[in-house]
Amino acid sequence: MTRYALLTAPVLLFCYGVVRLTDPTRSVSAVWTVSHVFYLAAFPALALSAVALHRLVGDRSVLGRGLVALSVVGALSGVGQALVDLLAGWGAPDKAARALAANHLRDVIPGSSFFYGFWPALAQVGIVGLLVLAARAGRVPWWCAPLALAAFLLPTLTSLDLIPVAAVAVVPAVLPAFRAAGSTDEFGARRRSILRRPAEGSRR
Incomplete structure (x- = not known):
């Protein structure tokens, strides 16, 4: 069932990017909160x-497990x-107060620089690496990893406003x-079903 996360993750990132675009001012509002809820939900989907x-x-191999660990981290x-961003925005009257609350939370939460x-x-990065391994194993076409890498890099190298485009490309x-x-x-499932039949027959 974890395979459904492969499609859920880009859908959540797309929703985040689209909702984010509806408020260019990034003001304290329901739009900002909803967009960040989508952002939060996308990360567990990426790990899955x-x-x-x-x-x-x-x-x-150590490499395969290491790439999974990288994605989980x-x-x-x-x-x-x-x-942190959602807590900072909770009850903040404006962007300045939200920024102050975020700075305060980073100061009081141990290891928040990790965020x-x-x-x-x-x-x-872990997903791109695993797509490379999948291509080497013949499970996916060779172009999957380069396309995923380009999609993930697009908002960082250009503008965060292109997050929906990047999500579609993923x-x-x-x-x-x-x-x-x-x-x-x-x-x-078929193999388990076949193996189960002789065992059930022997009980009769």
Whole structure:
């Protein structure tokens, strides 16, 4: 079931980006809060996407597990960042008060520097790496990893306003993995069903 996270993650990022665009001022409002709820929810989906890709590849090497761990670390960082931002915005009368509250929370929460900088991006780095392993294993086309990398980098290198475009571009990058994981799940279910039949027959 974790394979559904491969499509859920870009959908959540798309929703975040679209809702964010409806208020260019980034003022304290329901729009800002809703957009950050989507942002928060996207990170667990990214971590589950890494787990799904790891299962698809079947790579039990240190590299494969390390890439999953990288995505999980990035996801935890992103969730932490979103929670700080949401708590700072809770009850703040304006953007200035929200910024002051965010600074205060960063001061009082141990290790809050882990929530910012490059740390959240590790969630995407792990996914790109796992797509490379999936391509090497013949489970997805070679272009999936470069497309995912380009999509993840697009908002950072250009403008955050392009997050919806980047999220749409992620879908074709992970869709082959989603389909391959589905066929793997079906094969496993059939195999378990076949193995179960002799056992049930022997009990009769």
